[in-house]
Amino acid sequence: xxxxxxxxxxxxxxxxxxxxxYNLSGVSGDMSFLEMLDFLNKTLIESGDEPVAFExxxxxxxxxxxxxxxxxxxxxxxxxxxxxxxxxxxxxDGDTIVIEPWRAKSFPVIRDxxxxxxxxxxxxxxxxxxxxxxxxxxxxxxxPVTKEDSDEAFDAATxxxxxxxxxxxxxxxxxxxxxxxxxxxxxxxxxxxxxxxRAQSMVAKMDELxxxxxxxxxxxxxxxPKGISLAHIARLNREFLxxxxxx
Numbered sequence: 393x394x395x396x397x398x399x400x401x402x403x404x405x406x407x408x409x410x411x412x413x414y415n416l417s418g419v420s421g422d423m424s425f426l427e428m429l430d431f432l433n434k435t436l437i438e439s440g441d442e443p444v445a446f447e448x449x450x451x452x453x454x455x456x457x458x459x460x461x462x463x464x465x466x467x468x469x470x471x472x473x474x475x476x477x478x479x480x481x482x483x484x485d486g487d488t489i490v491i492e493p494w495r496a497k498s499f500p501v502i503r504d505x506x507x508x509x510x511x512x513x514x515x516x517x518x519x520x521x522x523x524x525x526x527x528x529x530x531x532x533x534x535x536p537v538t539k540e541d542s543d544e545a546f547d548a549a550t551x552x553x554x555x556x557x558x559x560x561x562x563x564x565x566x567x568x569x570x571x572x573x574x575x576x577x578x579x580x581x582x583x584x585x586x587x588x589x590r591a592q593s594m595v596a597k598m599d600e601l602x603x604x605x606x607x608x609x610x611x612x613x614x615x616x617p618k619g620i621s622l623a624h625i626a627r628l629n630r631e632f633l634x635x636x637x638x639x
Contacts, residue, residue: 393419393485397432399444400492402501409501425468425478426451426458445504451476453617456554460505461492466556466615474554474617494555496564498602511601512553512569518597519590520573522582541579548576550618557612563604568612570594571628572620578631591631
């Protein structure tokens, strides 16, 4: 099939970017979205043009690096899908596809479709960890955890830190990301050592980095490729208030 692409091109973080149009023929519905971009870059290189810079790694919906804003949606059309899992069968012959990087103050564009998401790493450094002794792994049954808690902790831990929640939020809030990280550690005994300060430290770092406030519109949950629930934000708020009383 033949498609028209409107792709954000930006030389570097200091340059003024703009959309550039490309007509691409010979696209197969069997291609993934990233394979289509690979195909585009092959044609650009062969014609002596600069290829489009985009980020990717595992291409299995695990790493979160394939973060693109496609036709007005983080990761494109479809639910519970990352960009690398998106197939070209979602599009029709003659379609126009608009592709751009995440749009958030805290995720500055590095080049073309690549945004700097290292702000998430800084939030994790502020409190997304547990204190454990080194050595061999402890006996799995030595610390009892209820199935309800372990299941909910696992659901929260499936967050891949792609930033779709930030891109979808009208305030560019990172609350769902922070809530998922706080929630999965709070629910398990191993995370209790830092629980008194974790929520406060991570929220403070989130605010320092320029992320917006949560106004509970639910766009983050709707666009999260892993289906992280808004209920985790409620737990984050509780943990934040509890930490305040302890302090």
